[in-house]
């Protein structure tokens with residue numbers, strides 16, 4: 001069966017793109033990779049050859065002129081995200097850009113404005129929104145049993161960073177966006193920070209959400225990239241949900257958690273949902289599980305008008321605003337309103 005596919009070009013063929021994004025594109029029928037661009041010609045040629053694009057380029061404008069894509073993915077340094085995203089949006093072409101979409105809040109807002117003025121949109125690489133363990137948790141929160149959100153705890157440990165804002169912009173931003181996905185907008189923040197020259201950074205922040213719920217974010221760096229840690233705990237008036245590193249989602253509730261099988265009775269207070277380990281990409285590092293397949297599938301389908309675009313450039317602006325507020329709170333020792 002043939003599936004309608006969007007013609008999409010890709011800018012950037014470095015580590016993240018080749019490890020986690022291109023391999024998933026091969027498993028998305030709606031995503032037709034038409035061209036690859038990288039300032040290093042060998043990288044563009046390699047990715048184009050390996051993942052089936054007809055052409056490779058070293059210049060973005062030349063690629064856009066020649067291939068007239070329906071959408072463009074951008075994955076490189078933050079400064080390049082900003083510059084290339086402007087080139088793409090200026091032409092009215094839908095954009096997928098890795099996080100952070102720009103180095104500063106003002107530049108990220110410029111991208112929002114450009115998209116709006118040109119009648120187009122941008123999606124940001126907040127893949128945790130597409131990790132099945134997180135989507136299942138949110139689905140449960142929307143059901144009758146969960147009740148009202150009261151508190152949200154987000155913890156993440158990563159490899160070393162040399163300053164706090166960089167850790168938050170390049171890594172913490174994922175948990176911050178996950179916090180907004182699960183808890184909505186934040187009204188106010190108070191943060192403590194620790195920084196040392198050896199690469200250890202730590203932030204502990206208290207959050208107050210607009211809906212009245214409270215939250216904690218604990219982000220730290222310093223151990224190693226091979227033992228990253230992630231945990232999310234969500235508490236509602238009717239149930240608690242624990243998400244272990246986007247791998248399992250456990251619901252703690254007196255009521256049954258997931259489907260009640262016909263003719264059987266479930267006992268106990270805890271129900272655990274395991275993310276399937278046999279989907280495309282798992283063997284290469286759990287890409288489906290971590291949301292990379294989902295975000296790229298969503299981008300292609302949004303171009304085709306099958307789903308609403310998102311998470312958007314506006315979501316990235318909200319996340320960067322929160323990062324700046326945390327930095328301000330650490331600096332001033334005061335609570336900061338968003």
Ligand SMILES: NC(=O)c1ccc[n+]([C@@H]2O[C@H](COP(=O)([O-])OP(=O)(O)OC[C@H]3O[C@@H](n4cnc5c(N)ncnc54)[C@H](O)[C@@H]3O)[C@@H](O)[C@H]2O)c1
Nearest residue numbers: 012013014015016017037038039040075076077080098099
């Ligand atoms: N979502 C995630 O889980 C995740 C994980 C890792 C990295 N990332 C993001 O991915 C991005 C890339 O990280 P990386 O480690 O792959 O970097 P990288 O340096 O390995 O790759 C960047 C690539 O962009 C190319 N490039 C730079 N300027 C260009 C231009 N003007 N036109 C065309 N190509 C250009 C470079 O030649 C390089 O090949 C970063 O922004 C990072 O934040 C996201």
